[in-house]
Amino acid sequence: MPEFEPRIVAFLCNWCTYTGADLAGTSRIQYPPNVRIIRLMCSGGLDPVYVTKALLEGADGVLIGGCHPGDCHYQSGNYKARRRVAILKTILEQLGFDPDRVWLRWISASEGQYFADTVTEMVAALKEKGPNPVRELWGI
Amino acid sequence: MAVNAVLEIEDNVLNTLNAFLRGLLERGVVDDLLVPQTTLAGDNVVQTLVHDVAHLSAMNPMAPVLPVNSATLVSKLTITGAPRKVGVVLRTCELRALVELVKLQQATLENVVLIGVDCLGTYEVTDYATLIADGIDPTAELLAQIKDGPPRPHDGYNFRAACQMCEYPTPDAPGVHAPDIHLGVLGTDGGVLVTVRDDLAEPLELTPASIPAGRKAVVEALVRERAAERDRRFAEFRARVTDVSGLLAQFSTCIRCHNCMIACPICYCRECIVRTTTFDHEPRQYFDWAERKSIIRMPVDTLIFHLTRLNHMSTSCVGCGMCESACPNDIPVATIFRAVGEKVQAIFDYVPGRSLEDELPLATFREDELTELGEK
Ligand code: SF4
Ligand code: SF4
Ligand code: FES
Numbered sequence: 274m275p276e277f278e279p280r281i282v283a284f285l286c287n288w289c290t291y292t293g294a295d296l297a298g299t300s301r302i303q304y305p306p307n308v309r310i311i312r313l314m315c316s317g318g319l320d321p322v323y324v325t326k327a328l329l330e331g332a333d334g335v336l337i338g339g340c341h342p343g344d345c346h347y348q349s350g351n352y353k354a355r356r357r358v359a360i361l362k363t364i365l366e367q368l369g370f371d372p373d374r375v376w377l378r379w380i381s382a383s384e385g386q387y388f389a390d391t392v393t394e395m396v397a398a399l400k401e402k403g404p405n406p407v408r409e410l411w412g413i
Numbered sequence: 414m415a416v417n418a419v420l421e422i423e424d425n426v427l428n429t430l431n432a433f434l435r436g437l438l439e440r441g442v443v444d445d446l447l448v449p450q451t452t453l454a455g456d457n458v459v460q461t462l463v464h465d466v467a468h469l470s471a472m473n474p475m476a477p478v479l480p481v482n483s484a485t486l487v488s489k490l491t492i493t494g495a496p497r498k499v500g501v502v503l504r505t506c507e508l509r510a511l512v513e514l515v516k517l518q519q520a521t522l523e524n525v526v527l528i529g530v531d532c533l534g535t536y537e538v539t540d541y542a543t544l545i546a547d548g549i550d551p552t553a554e555l556l557a558q559i560k561d562g563p564p565r566p567h568d569g570y571n572f573r574a575a576c577q578m579c580e581y582p583t584p585d586a587p588g589v590h591a592p593d594i595h596l597g598v599l600g601t602d603g604g605v606l607v608t609v610r611d612d613l614a615e616p617l618e619l620t621p622a623s624i625p626a627g628r629k630a631v632v633e634a635l636v637r638e639r640a641a642e643r644d645r646r647f648a649e650f651r652a653r654v655t656d657v658s659g660l661l662a663q664f665s666t667c668i669r670c671h672n673c674m675i676a677c678p679i680c681y682c683r684e685c686i687v688r689t690t691t692f693d694h695e696p697r698q699y700f701d702w703a704e705r706k707s708i709i710r711m712p713v714d715t716l717i718f719h720l721t722r723l724n725h726m727s728t729s730c731v732g733c734g735m736c737e738s739a740c741p742n743d744i745p746v747a748t749i750f751r752a753v754g755e756k757v758q759a760i761f762d763y764v765p766g767r768s769l770e771d772e773l774p775l776a777t778f779r780e781d782e783l784t785e786l787g788e789k
Contacts, residue, residue, distance in 0.1 A: 329716055349778060369658075391789075
């Protein structure tokens, strides 16, 4: 059997992590190709329903990338995102999901290397966990 | 500040309460009264908005039945401002939901006199109707037990699950926004407790008195019993749902009628995302899923409905159990939402219905909180 390759859905803020990911690409920094990126205008614009949707459709992990605290283009979107992620993880945990499949990271536009490292680290962590058990359940 | 007084019982507790409520209209303390009254058929007790004192003859603020959470009704009456002074008779779960709706900007309290009543527990609407059909007076039965408490349901019946685990039977409990007027019957004997905002004592001609001696012990015993039942149900739920298969088992019989959401006082959105086309897909998508997973449940998205609701409203869930009562398939929705809500609310030390000042967790943030999230 081929080695399990985790699938990660990443919701990235346009002003920081998305640009950081772009920088990682243009700087030819190597990182695993397991991530599918969705660009948002701000981490504060992410309704947790879409994170849930990704997990329920079988994504092995969800990465949410926003500007460092204090750096949000819209002042406080990332602080609000942080609350929503805290709530989401609590709900997931209470309902029998693994909350550690959801990662929130502050990665700036200049941190291409940090973005690449984060993806590498997340892929390794998810490989250890194995596939999202939801993939095998059809009653979702 | 509040003033305590005792209403002498004339013939019985219910009539004493009714006379007091009638007095609010008669004395012009309020222009209208939102008060539960028995329907013409006699087998249900529903909220009525009454302007004319002559139409208060079927009042029953103590009836053990709760067809709707009246917070939604107060929202309708006040969302753009109540045009006249209105008194609203509410149980604690309705009062607490109303506090949340005010903060969600779905209700206003100007011109509103909040009248909280002790709750003796409520039956499902169908059970209440059956009891009536059998010639039983469910209200009198419970009022006969207020002195020593806790009030027990009729033999062979039970209160709604949410009531069995409700630790707020009285609206004067700590952790609940204080109503302007509170009518307390639990632990009283021969006189009903009335606590009013101090400026209301004079127009209502109330003489300050001390809280009936037996009340504290009776209320405490009831709350202890309820809290123990709550913990038992939460533990049971957590033992059942340790993984996603356990969760799926909970919702195996869900037909996605959305009744739970429609009955929920907190879910106020005119157009919930789950009722839009957001989650409709091109036919091709379903076939792709079927191919990828070999099999999918139809309709899709059962869990996402419940997870979305939890993400959006669990910070404000007051545990009224309207969701569970509305569920045609007896899914323990209230237990699930309360158990999850408890953990979510604890992150922010938030108690729904506690105060108008506590900010809604989703409407605010603190820079120095949750700092471990987002960092490596
Ligand atoms: S989720 Fe259920 S228990 Fe919670 S507020 Fe809504 S109807 Fe009441
Ligand atoms: S009321 Fe019951 S069956 Fe209907 S959507 Fe809610 S949980 Fe499912
Ligand atoms: S603009 Fe990047 S998180 Fe708000």
